[in-house]
Amino acid sequence: MxxxxxxxxxxxxxxxxxxxxxxxxxxxxxxxxxxxxxxxIEVVQGNVVTREMAAAVKPGMSRAQVRDILGSPLLTDAFHTDRWDYIFTIRRSGAEPQRRVVTAHFQGEQLSRLEADDALPTEAQFVASIDTFKKRGKTPQLELTEQQLQALPTPTPKPQPGEAEPAPPPARTYPPLEP
Incomplete structure (x- = not known):
């Protein structure tokens, strides 16, 4: 033992x-x-800035106008108050990780210039780059063909003014709830 x-x-x-x-x-x-x-876990940080959004921002715009178009900046430096940094990163399974930096420079309350990556995507390109469902197969058809439209049943016509409207269904009676 x-x-x-x-x-x-x-x-x-x-x-x-x-x-x-x-x-x-x-x-x-x-x-x-x-x-x-x-x-x-999918990690998304910052604001997406697309080519269309960057094209809408023009020098001379106020800070409020830039914020309306691009959103609130991810980073505002206390030591550089005339600079807003828009940094965007995404890591999604099945898609390439992405990182983009857009910087807005101000002189007082007016935008002086906007620095952006050369390869800012359009909105459609951005959506396509993070779409992981495209591998699942064929996209469903959203519009009917002319032949399919003709095969649909015809709707019942509404009564014209002056014609007699159909009588409402008879009122139902229910027994009382308390004996």
């Missing part, structure tokens, strides 16, 4: 050490046991 307890004291810590070593190797990859992948 004493030898069983002695063996248990020796085997127990060795088994625990082996299990911990195995857990460390499983956590080093993106999936567990080769087929289970952990959930990755």
């Amino acid at each position: 004493y030898s069983i307890i002695r063996w248990g004291r020796l085997v127990g810590p060795l088994a625990a050490a082996a299990a911990l070593c195995g857990c460390g190797s499983l956590q080093s990859s993106d999936n567990v046991l080769g087929f289970v992948t952990p959930y990755r």
Whole structure:
């Protein structure tokens, strides 16, 4: 009996050490046991500034007008009060990570210039770049063809003024709720 307890004291810590070593190797990859992948949270920070939005901002606009078009800046520096930074980052599973920087420079209350990445996308290009559903198959048709329109049943015509309207259904009577 004493030898069983002695063996248990020796085997127990060795088994625990082996299990911990195995857990460390499983956590080093993106999936567990080769087929289970952990959930990755989508991180979106900042304001999306598209090519159309940047084109709408003109030098000489007030701070309020720039804020109306581009939104509130992600970063306003206390030491550089005449500069607003619009930084946008997104990490979405199934799409490439994106980072864009747009900087608005002011002289007093008027916009002097807008610095932006050369590759600002249009709104349609931005939506296409983060669309992870496009891999799922064919997009459904949203409009009917002429042949499908003709196959639809014809609606019932509304009564013309002066024609007798149909009689309302008879009133229903219900028994009282209390005896």
